[in-house]
Amino acid sequence: MNISAASLAILGGALALAGGLGGAAIGMAMAGYSGVATLAIDPKHLKSVIILAALPMSRVFYGFIILIFVLTTVLPKIYLMPEPGGSGFAVAACGLISAAAFSFSGIYQGHVCSAGISALIKTKGRILTNSIMLAVFVELLAVLGLVFTILSLSLLDLM
Amino acid sequence: MLVDPAALATLGGTISLAGGLVGSSWGMAVAGSAGVAMLAQNPRQRKNVIILASLPMSRVFYSFIILILIVNTVSPSLNAIAEPEGAGFAVLAMGIMASVAFAVSGIYQGSVCAAGIAFLAKTNGKILTNSITLAVFVELVAVLGLVFTIIALNILGLM
Numbered sequence: 542m543n544i545s546a547a548s549l550a551i552l553g554g555a556l557a558l559a560g561g562l563g564g565a566a567i568g569m570a571m572a573g574y575s576g577v578a579t580l581a582i583d584p585k586h587l588k589s590v591i592i593l594a595a596l597p598m599s600r601v602f603y604g605f606i607i608l609i610f611v612l613t614t615v616l617p618k619i620y621l622m623p624e625p626g627g628s629g630f631a632v633a634a635c636g637l638i639s640a641a642a643f644s645f646s647g648i649y650q651g652h653v654c655s656a657g658i659s660a661l662i663k664t665k666g667r668i669l670t671n672s673i674m675l676a677v678f679v680e681l682l683a684v685l686g687l688v689f690t691i692l693s694l695s696l697l698d699l700m
Numbered sequence: 701m702l703v704d705p706a707a708l709a710t711l712g713g714t715i716s717l718a719g720g721l722v723g724s725s726w727g728m729a730v731a732g733s734a735g736v737a738m739l740a741q742n743p744r745q746r747k748n749v750i751i752l753a754s755l756p757m758s759r760v761f762y763s764f765i766i767l768i769l770i771v772n773t774v775s776p777s778l779n780a781i782a783e784p785e786g787a788g789f790a791v792l793a794m795g796i797m798a799s800v801a802f803a804v805s806g807i808y809q810g811s812v813c814a815a816g817i818a819f820l821a822k823t824n825g826k827i828l829t830n831s832i833t834l835a836v837f838v839e840l841v842a843v844l845g846l847v848f849t850i851i852a853l854n855i856l857g858l859m
Contacts (some may be wrong), residue, residue, distance in 0.1 A: 548789035551856070555793035558848060562801035566841040570808030573834040574815040580830040581819035587830060594837055601844050608848070612855045 546619050546629030553636025554611030557690070560640025561604025564647020564683075568597030571651030575658040586661045589669045593654040596676050600643040603687045607639050610691065615699045622698070631697055635690045642686025650679040705788030706775045712795025713770035716849070719799025720763025723806020723842075727756030730810035734817040742821040748828045749820065752813040755835050759802040762846045766798050769850065774858045781857060790856055794849050801845025809838040 572594035579586055615632055622628045657672025694700045731753040738749055774791055778784050816831025853859045 544789060545783055545786035547783065548786040548793070551786075551790040552793040555790075555797040555852070558852075559797040559800040562797070562841050562845050563804040566801070566805035566808050566838055569837045569841070570812050573808075573812035573837060576834045577812065577815040577819060577827060577831045581823050581827045584826070584830060587833075590830075591833065594834055598837070598840065601841060601848075605844075605848050608852055609855070612852060 546625035547616055549626075549629035550611055550615055550619055550632035553633035554608035554615075556633070556636040557607040557611075557639040557643065558601075558604035561600040561602075561643040561647070564644035565597050565600040566647075567644075568600070568647040568649075568651025568654070569594055571648070572597065572654040572658060575655040579658050579661055583662050586666055589661055589666050590658055592669065593658050593672060593676070596654050596673070596680070597647045597650045599680065600647040600683055603683055604639070604643050606687065607636065607690055610694070610700065611636070615694060618699050628697065628699060632694070632699065635693055638693075639686045639690045643683055646679050646683040646686070650676050650683075653679055703785075703788075705778050705784040708785075708788030709770055709775050709778055709791035712792035713767035714795075715792070716766045716795040716798040716802065717763045720759040720761075720802040720806070723803040724756045724759040726803075727759075727806040727808075727810025727813070728753055730807070731756065731813035731817060734814035738817050738820055745820045745825060748825050749817055751828065752816050752820075752831060752835070755813050755832070755839070756806045756809045758839065759806040759842055762842055763798065763802050765846065766795070766849055769853070769859070770795070774853060777858055787856065787858060791853070791858065794852055798845050798849045802842055805838050805841040805845070809835050809842075812838055 576590040576594050579590060611632060619625050619628050653672065653676045657668055660668045735749040735753045738745055770791060778787050781787050812835045816827055819827045
C-alpha cells in the first residue's frame with residue numbers, strides 16, 4: 542500500500558483532534574463526578590460547579606484549530622517541498638506532540654478542577670478563583686502545545 | 701498489497717461505529733451497575749435510574765450517522781478527486797478520530813451518570829437535573845467529534 546504524503550499529514554491533524562476530544566471528555570467527566578457529589582450536598586453551588594467542570598473543554602477547539610491548519614494551509618504546500626514524503630511524516634509527528642499535550646493536560650486539568658469542586662462547600666464557594674488560577678497553569682501546557690506545533694510547522698516552511 | 705480507497709474509507713466508517721458501540725455499551729454498563737445497587741435499596745427511583753443510565757446510548761446514533769455519510773456520500777466521490785488512495789486514508793484517519801471521541805466520551809459519561817445515580821436516594825431524586833447537566837458537558841465532546849468530522853470531510857472536498 543502506497544501512503545501519500547498528504548494522507549500522513551491529515552492523519553497528524555486527526556490525531557491532534559482525537560487527543561483533544563479524549564482529554565476534554567475525561568477531564569470534564571473527572572470534574573463531573575465531584576460536581577454531582579457536591580451538588581447532592583449543596584445545590585446552591587451549581588454555577589461554580591458548571592464553571593469549573595467546563596474548563597477542560599477548550600482542548601477540543603485547540604485540536605480543531607490544528608486540524609483546520611493542516612487541512613487548509615499545510616496540505617497545499619506539502620507537494621511543493623523537495624521531499625513530500627518526509628514532510629508528511631513530520632506533520633504526523635507534530636500532530637502526535639499536540640495530541641499528547643491536549644490529552645494529558647485535559648485529564649489532569651480535570652483532576653485540579655475536581656479538587657476545586659470538592660472544596661467548594663467547605664469554603665462557601667470562595668475557592669473558585671484560586672482553583673481557576675491553578676487550573677490555568679495546566680491550561681498553559683495545552684496552549685503551548687498548540688503554539689509550538691504551529692511554530693514547528695512554520696520552521697518546516699509548511700505554513 | 702493494494703487496498704482500494706473506497707475500502708479504506710468504509711473501514712474508517714466502521715471503526716467510528718465500533719467506537720460508538722463500545723462507548724455506549726461500556727458507559728451504560730457502568731451506569732447500570734450503579735443503578736442495580738440503587739434500585740436494590742430504593743425501587744421508587746426506577747424512572748430516574750432509567751433516564752440517567754440511557755444517556756450514553758446516543759453515541760450509537762452519532763457514529764451510525766458517520767458510517768451512513770461515508771458509505772452514501774464520501775465513497776462515490778472518492779474516485780473523482782486527484783489522489784483517491786490518499787483520500788481513502790484521510791477518511792480512515794477521520795474515522796479513527798471520531799471513534800476516539802465516541803468511545804472515551806461514552807465511557808466517562810457513564811461514570812458521571814453512575815455518580816448521579818448513586819446520589820438519587822440521598823437527595824430524593826433532586827440530583828437528576830444537575831447530574832444530567834454535568835453529563836451533557838461530556839455529551840458535547842461526542843457532538844463536537846461528529847460535527848468536526850463532517851467539517852473536515854467537507855474541507856477535503858469529499859462531501
